Amino acid sequence: MKTTAYQQAFILHFGEMGSRWGINRTIGQIYALLYISPRPLNAEQITEALGISRSNTSMAMKELSAWRLVRVQHLPDDRRDYFTAPDDVWEIFRTLVAERRRREIEPTASMLRGALVAPPEQGDDAHAATKLAEMLELIELVTGWLDDVSDLDQRTATQLMKLGGGVQKLLSAGRRKKADKA
Amino acid sequence: MKTTAYQQAFILHFGEMGSRWGINRTIGQIYALLYISPRPLNAEQITEALGISRSNTSMAMKELSAWRLVRVQHLPDDRRDYFTAPDDVWEIFRTLVAERRRREIEPTASMLRGALVAPPEQGDDAHAATKLAEMLELIELVTGWLDDVSDLDQRTATQLMKLGGGVQKLLSAGRRKKADKA
DNA sequence: GTATAATTTCATTAATTACTGAAAAGACTG
């Protein structure tokens, strides 16, 4: 496995961005490599293409699997694991949103729920509890919405995004309708 | 400045989550402290409340300012800087989205645009270019939509989120309308 | 101007995270 200069530019960029994205360079590079690869790659090919150690590849694949960003498959008469990144960018996007939510938001939501079971009612703690409640409310609103949207089929989701701010008109139309009924 | 056990739980949690969120523990803790504080705090108070060094506080405040997550204000007859986190959780959310976009997405969008100025048309590079184009298209769709939505007032945004999957009905209604016209 | 308070900078040290190489474990073959 050798990579072209064109491929390398992309791979190296993902490696550099890795730290901003909360993954390490190796994981970023491997994901980039798989994303643009026209065929599945085994661990040895990845190791060679990126000039890293075999064990590093192994650890990275484990992590990428935990993120559900790669899939394993097998070729006939070859017992090595071959890896691919899913083709569909929408699927990838949904996976990323779901995983980041699980890792970066859920633990906090859970902590907030705990802190609000018996909220203090006096002094600065009461004020803190109010702020915690505001934060939790926002989190639940946004994540609930993400849940709903991730259930939309791609066509509807695309349509929604392209609508952009136009959604406002749609909503005010809805508001009027509701008001009329009342 | 001493913190209660109730406040500490929240502050320590934010410190621990910091690494997942791409900030360090100090920044996470300071932000948490300011978020729940009923009054602005100066650097010395923060330093004391968290048991960190004065210089660490200084660096963290610089970083938090760069994220636009804190504001500086002054009290009469006191020349020290006092810090607050904005009150409005929606404003905070929008800031977070905008900053993460700027740091985590824009650099990649920019790289992709560059790589697609003169896309290769042969072999594996051509395939790679196709994948890059798909990625860029998705990024532009999502960020464009984020732009639009961040311009919505809070009421409309809340309404939109609460609507959740119901947006599908609204959209299909819109589709019918458009089809009728045609 | 000089003195004092407040903040920032930065070289050093500490802590954390990433990577390697060697060894172990697992999986299939004959």
Added chain:
DNA sequence: CAGTCTTTTCAGTAATTAATGAAATTATAC
């Protein structure tokens, strides 16, 4: 089940990132 291929684990090392303390800078007061 011995031999071979493949993957995983993990202790040690390298690299990176975070935090400190001392010194420098900035800002205000006298």
